Amino acid sequence: MSHPPYSPASSATAAAHVPANVAFDASALLASLPVRISGIPALGAARRPQHLALIEDARRLTYAQLAAATDAAAATLRALGVRGGDRVMIVAENCVAQIVLLFATAQLDAWALLCNARLAAAELDAIGEHARPRIVVFTTDASPDAARHARHYRAQPAAATGPALAAKMGSDIGAWSYTLEPNAPAEPLDIASERQCAALIYTTGTTGTPKGVMLSHRNLLFIAAMSSTLRRVGPNDVVYTVLPVSHVYGLASVCLGSLYAGATLRLAPRFVPEAVRAALADEDVSIFQGVPAMHAKLLDYLHTQRLRWFAPRLRFAYSGGSPLDAALKARVESLYGVALHNGYGMTETSPTVAQTMLDAPRSDCSVGPPIPGVEVRFVSPDGTDVAHGEVGELWVRGPNVMLGYYRAAAQTRAAMTEDGWLKTGDLATQDPDGALHIVGRSKELIIRSGFNVYPAEVEQVLNAHPDVVQSAVIGRPASDGNEDVIAFVELVASAHVSPAQLVKWCGTRLAPYKRPAEVKVLVALPAAATGKILKHKLRDLA
Numbered sequence: 001m002s003h004p005p006y007s008p009a010s011s012a013t014a015a016a017h018v019p020a021n022v023a024f025d026a027s028a029l030l031a032s033l034p035v036r037i038s039g040i041p042a043l044g045a046a047r048r049p050q051h052l053a054l055i056e057d058a059r060r061l062t063y064a065q066l067a068a069a070t071d072a073a074a075a076t077l078r079a080l081g082v083r084g085g086d087r088v089m090i091v092a093e094n095c096v097a098q099i100v101l102l103f104a105t106a107q108l109d110a111w112a113l114l115c116n117a118r119l120a121a122a123e124l125d126a127i128g129e130h131a132r133p134r135i136v137v138f139t140t141d142a143s144p145d146a147a148r149h150a151r152h153y154r155a156q157p158a159a160a161t162g163p164a165l166a167a168k169m170g171s172d173i174g175a176w177s178y179t180l181e182p183n184a185p186a187e188p189l190d191i192a193s194e195r196q197c198a199a200l201i202y203t204t205g206t207t208g209t210p211k212g213v214m215l216s217h218r219n220l221l222f223i224a225a226m227s228s229t230l231r232r233v234g235p236n237d238v239v240y241t242v243l244p245v246s247h248v249y250g251l252a253s254v255c256l257g258s259l260y261a262g263a264t265l266r267l268a269p270r271f272v273p274e275a276v277r278a279a280l281a282d283e284d285v286s287i288f289q290g291v292p293a294m295h296a297k298l299l300d301y302l303h304t305q306r307l308r309w310f311a312p313r314l315r316f317a318y319s320g321g322s323p324l325d326a327a328l329k330a331r332v333e334s335l336y337g338v339a340l341h342n343g344y345g346m347t348e349t350s351p352t353v354a355q356t357m358l359d360a361p362r363s364d365c366s367v368g369p370p371i372p373g374v375e376v377r378f379v380s381p382d383g384t385d386v387a388h389g390e391v392g393e394l395w396v397r398g399p400n401v402m403l404g405y406y407r408a409a410a411q412t413r414a415a416m417t418e419d420g421w422l423k424t425g426d427l428a429t430q431d432p433d434g435a436l437h438i439v440g441r442s443k444e445l446i447i448r449s450g451f452n453v454y455p456a457e458v459e460q461v462l463n464a465h466p467d468v469v470q471s472a473v474i475g476r477p478a479s480d481g482n483e484d485v486i487a488f489v490e491l492v493a494s495a496h497v498s499p500a501q502l503v504k505w506c507g508t509r510l511a512p513y514k515r516p517a518e519v520k521v522l523v524a525l526p527a528a529a530t531g532k533i534l535k536h537k538l539r540d541l542a
Contacts, residue, residue, distance in 0.1 A: 026373025
């Protein structure tokens with residue numbers, strides 16, 4: 001049975017209808033949470049041991065098997081020398097082994113340092129040099145890129161992933177390899193869930209230097225429980241998990257939130273429109289969360305291939321990670337037959353700050369009200385609150401706000417006030433009904449396929465080429481709701497390098513989503529008298 005066409009409520013109706021579930025007590029939810037994220041598999045095993053927790057193509061784990069696999073992997077990591085406070089670097093794409101290793105790491109009170117296997121070796125090196133992990137693991141069975149990195153770093157197979165372990169826990173999680181750094185120091189431990197780091201996620205700042213965001217167990221558990229509660233996720237749900245679990249959106253909202261609620265995760269390593277179509281049609285998928293570009297590409301694929309939409313169990317669709325276009329929202333809702341919900345967050349807020357509510361879908365592109373338990377302010381450049389309804393920098397405070405940046409006390413102090421407010425750097429305003437609108441970014445940030453691309457990071461790679469004098473990188477809106485990375489370069493007088501060669505140069509040094517779609521060569525980059533490059537003029541050229 002297909003869904004009827006979706007008809008969004010008017011703005012006035014949405015404003016008048018304040019959903020009852022927004023008013024519940026966030027403090028009671030906090031009090032009910034496990035102490036560690038590693039409590040989630042045990043919780044699921046106690047409630048419904050034979051219910052499917054994870055699906056990765058032919059590989060399947062029940063909640064009982066997930067709990068057993070977590071215990072076995074924790075024992076393996078402990079035998080390899082992993083201690084509480086160590087960083088465990090997990091280089092992976094979405095797969096069963098990645099989830100098991102995440103929970104096993106947490107069980108030992110080590111920190112899960114989650115890295116997308118699609119990163120270049122130079123990017124992994126930069127993260128590893130800063131984080132100093134005790135062990136680096138590669139999910140070689142499920143990810144060709146992880147296997148390639150494993151070969152590059154001469155990783156050795158983990159003996160405990162063979163048939164004996166599979167027989168012991170009743171299922172095979174997939175092979176993984178590892179490298180060890182015996183001299184890596186451990187960080188202090190803290191029994192309190194709000195002070196013990198669970199995950200270390202690197203996000204590159206405007207300087208091009210990676211920053212490690214420390215997220216506590218309570219940070220992640222709060223968002224997991226809150227997101228699943230607001231979306232009414234339960235055991236009957238099958239959640240299509242294509243958002244990378246190595247990024248906070250896929251980690252907290254999708255992975256941990258769904259498993260906390262007892263749902264089934266259908267793991268997909270990469271976005272492939274045909275795979276999404278098939279899963280929604282044939283695999284009982286009820287929840288599909290993605291970035292706007294994913295929804296746009298799925299619609300385009302169905303149209304060009306002249307395929308019929310069929311998603312008999314889809315009840316919830318969500319867009320996040322980058323701004324949602326009104327035209328795309330309308331097209332998606334017309335095809336899907338359900339509301340396309342929207343939200344806002346960042347790595348430093350675990351990630352959710354605001355989201356549209358299940359009972360009050362929006363006709364506009366608002367990111368919805370702040371979730372329960374989270375406070376927001378709108379602050380002028382002089383540090384005072386702006387009048388209600390005016391635009392200001394969005395500040396956030398709540399159980400979702402990070403512990404800080406790892407080994408970067410000055411950056412932490414610059415981003416957070418002493419009384420716990422996080423300065424997001426994003427400009428926003430709030431409607432009378434509480435809904436937030438993100439109106440701009442104060443940082444020079446490019447959003448590509450839901451990932452952050454900071455111009456300085458790409459510029460550093462281009463400037464390292466011997467024929468490049470200087471470069472400037474901007475974002476150019478694309479038709480699919482994405483942004484293209486566009487680079488402008490000024491070359492040395494005798495240079496003969498072509499734009500295509502510069503794109504290739506970046507290709508070996510940057511993840512695919514960070515690579516320029518186009519490189520333009522200029523005689524001289526437009527600059528002010530001070531030498532500062534005038535990027536607004538480059539945007540006109542682009």
